[in-house]
Amino acid sequence: MELRIFNSASRRKEVFEPIDKNRVTMYVCGPTVYNRVHIGNARPAVIFDTLFRLLKSLYPQVVYARNITDVDDKIIDVANKRGQKSEEIAKLYADFYSKDMARLNCEPPTIEPFATKHIPEILDMIEVLIRKGFAYVSEKHVLFSVSSMPSYGQLSGKSLHDLTIGARVEIGKYKRDANDFVLWKPSKKGEPAWDSPWSRGRPGWHIECSAMAQKHLGVTVDIHGGGLDLLFPHHENETAQSCCANGGKPLANFWMHNGFIQLDGQKMSKSLGNFKLVCDLLEHHPGEVLRYVILSAHYRSEQQFNASLLESAKRSLDTLYRCLQSTENLDNIVVDLSTNNGFLALLDDLNTSESISELHALARQTRQGSKKKRVVARGKLLSLANMLGLLQQNPDDWFKKAHDPDALSQQEIEEAILLRQQAKELKDFGEADRIRDSLALKGVVLQDSRNGTGWRRS
């Protein structure tokens, strides 16, 4: 039973072996907090939360850090536009982020470090880089010199030569090389600023992750994750800084990158105006539905996202919850998942898609066969679902909780059901159907059974 992970650094699946089996470390790049996050930001959060759950089942201790970048030009821009402080904007959206991700059943990471809380560590690392000759000071900036590191570009598979040819960015005149990147830069008046030997300023984009990963997780982390777009330049630069500061020791042994989400067949982009905010989606869909959609595709593939997929995911979850609801009388037992196909699929580079198909197989087994087998299947279903962060609520809540404030109350529904029952007893099926149709129009679906009439919200 071993976990295999596709390592972006080697571009192949490798058997995962942690540096310390008693303390597995994972660092995932969280958001820069200047607005509400979109569904694309949710994908890595959900994926690495699932990996976190899987790792915890395999190792006694897993330390998962997901950072918050709370000092950045974009935050400053928003703060300026609103006449607020950068810190206020960052705090506001960091809180929203935690809440949004929690609604997707993402557990809180072990550590959620903030860049601005690690300025001393950042300054230390920059000083080391300057002292060792990997960084230089120029016009109050400190820059990392990519030419000082022969292996620069290896992680993302780029050569400095090609980068320079393809460069579309204007070269700052304080840079020796177009690809040199900022470790520290001077702040303008009114911007967040800290004292440093080079200027009163603030850190560049990449350095905070290097400093925070090292402080909380150690020089080399087991797994470093994030969106594919972070591979270059963010992760390339992170690993360059850390590696050079630490005598060649790598920042991470395993690099994992999730693919993009496509909205209605197109890349989500602000210019197209087709990005979906998580908080807007949550107004109309349970968080678990969003999570189910995200997990239904393999994390490395490009994923489609649209309204009909949300609807399909909702129905799939309905089926699973219905199974749980109709088998609540079965004993809850502790099961061993170690030979389960759904669990084994997760061990194979986190194949959540295949794992979800096993959820449906287990649901089927929970509904049929001998009672003993059904009890075991149900135990496995709950256990596997828990590892995926799905089926986390009680079925009655799933089906009956009202999300719309104008929805019929439980009492109103039950009264209508009673009236319909009376009509049915009088064989007045016209009236009975009229009541059922009227409830359906208000989003309530009835289900007759031997034990009476049940209901759910559609």
Place this chain on the structure above:
RNA sequence: GGCGCGGUGGCAGAGUGGUCAUGCAGCGGACUGCAACUCCGUUAACGCCGGUUCGAUUCCGACCCGCGCCUCCA
């Protein structure tokens, strides 16, 4: 220009050198007063052209098409 990825049934989406993905939708049947749910059955796919092979959706090559990164970006 450089580097890289992908094209699977109506939709989404795994996977595999040789009977099955799976879900949603569809179709037929059972159940039901009729439905819903559930159950049983069922339709339907591997971009194109070659090659390797007894056999290829799966391996190899060419081609077509789409996409990503190289600039902030999950």
